[in-house]
Amino acid sequence: MGxxxxxxxKLHERRMTLxxxxxxxxxxxxxxxxxxxxxxxxxxxxxxxxxxAVLDCQPGDLLVFDPSLPPEE
Amino acid sequence: MNAPSDALTLSRPLLRGxxxxxxxxxxxxxxxxxxGLVAEDWVFDALGVRSGEHRPRLILGMRAMAVVGLAxxxxxxxxxxxxxAIVDTVRAGDPFVAENAGxxxxxxxxxxxxxxxxxxxxxxxxxxxxxxxxLDVDIGFSFAPWLAVLLLFVLARVFAxxxxxxxDLEGTV
Numbered sequence: 001m002g003x004x005x006x007x008x009x010k011l012h013e014r015r016m017t018l019x020x021x022x023x024x025x026x027x028x029x030x031x032x033x034x035x036x037x038x039x040x041x042x043x044x045x046x047x048x049x050x051x052x053a054v055l056d057c058q059p060g061d062l063l064v065f066d067p068s069l070p071p072e073e
Numbered sequence: 074m075n076a077p078s079d080a081l082t083l084s085r086p087l088l089r090g091x092x093x094x095x096x097x098x099x100x101x102x103x104x105x106x107x108x109g110l111v112a113e114d115w116v117f118d119a120l121g122v123r124s125g126e127h128r129p130r131l132i133l134g135m136r137a138m139a140v141v142g143l144a145x146x147x148x149x150x151x152x153x154x155x156x157x158a159i160v161d162t163v164r165a166g167d168p169f170v171a172e173n174a175g176x177x178x179x180x181x182x183x184x185x186x187x188x189x190x191x192x193x194x195x196x197x198x199x200x201x202x203x204x205x206x207x208l209d210v211d212i213g214f215s216f217a218p219w220l221a222v223l224l225l226f227v228l229a230r231v232f233a234x235x236x237x238x239x240x241d242l243e244g245t246v
Contacts, residue, residue: 031246041244 002071004064007036010055025050081163088157092150099146106139127203134201134208141193148187155180174233181225188218 011021018036022029027047034040035047048059055062109116113132122131155176162168195212202208 027246034244035246039244040246041241043246047246 001038002065002067002069003038004066004069005035005038005040006062006064007032007051010057010062014055016055021051021054024054081160084160085157085164088153088160092153092157095146095149095153099143099150102139102142102146106136106143109136109139123206125205127205130203131201131206131208134197137197137201138194138208138210141190141197145187145190145194148183148190152180152183152187155183169232169235169239171233171236174229174236177225177229177232181222181229184218184225185222188222191218 011018018029018032022032025047027050035043043063048062051057051062052059105116109132117128117132117135120135122128122135159168159173159176162170162173191212192214194210198208198210198212
């Protein structure tokens with residue numbers, strides 16, 4: 001997919017683990033892991049809002065479009 | 074236990090029971106058909122076919138009906154088995170799968186085929202009936218089964234859409 005999720009980088013910047021983020025936004029580690037590894041098909045605005053609020057960033061910091069990647073089927 | 078889960082618990086043995094009953098029904102028709110070939114006079118006398126010029130026509134009609142009846146039992150078997158498979162997915166907790174949309178569509182086609190066979194039985198009865206003796210079967214035209222076919226096709230589409238949305242939702246975080 002052309003959309004790259006940069007959650008791992010942001011977590012690293014903020015010195016925060018996935019488990020910690022999970023506890024703070026109330027989304028399971030399993031679901032966040034799906035998002036982090038780019039396996040998610042969609043992201044809710046509410047999820048994006050919670051992550052941005054906790055990591056103090058913008059949606060554009062988390063999601064990047066890479067035209068060189070093949071589009072999703 | 075609430076009413077829906079009660080109904081779900083009951084539906085499985087009920088469907089299995091109906092499948093067995095339907096197989097017994099098919100077996101009875103097959104036995105009657107074969108017996109009619111082996112001991113024609115005895116069987117058709119017992120079935121109330123009177124002697125006369127009309128007798129061969131009536132016997133042919135009854136044999137044709139038995140063949141159509143066997144086909145109808147096959148149709149009912151397919152419907153019941155598809156329905157049992159759907160009930161199993163409900164029990165497993167995941168009915169909104171693409172397979173169930175396909176199953177509902179197949180049920181719709183089988184019910185449609187069943188109605189055609191029912192009309193065929195009516196046509197056979199009409200063709201075999203003579204002034205001397207009528208082949209009396211209670212086959213009247215009814216809108217309800219055709220409405221059921223339409224409803225099943227619509228439901229199949231609804232299920233297909235539901236399964237697609239469900240698949241979408243599964244990947245949503």
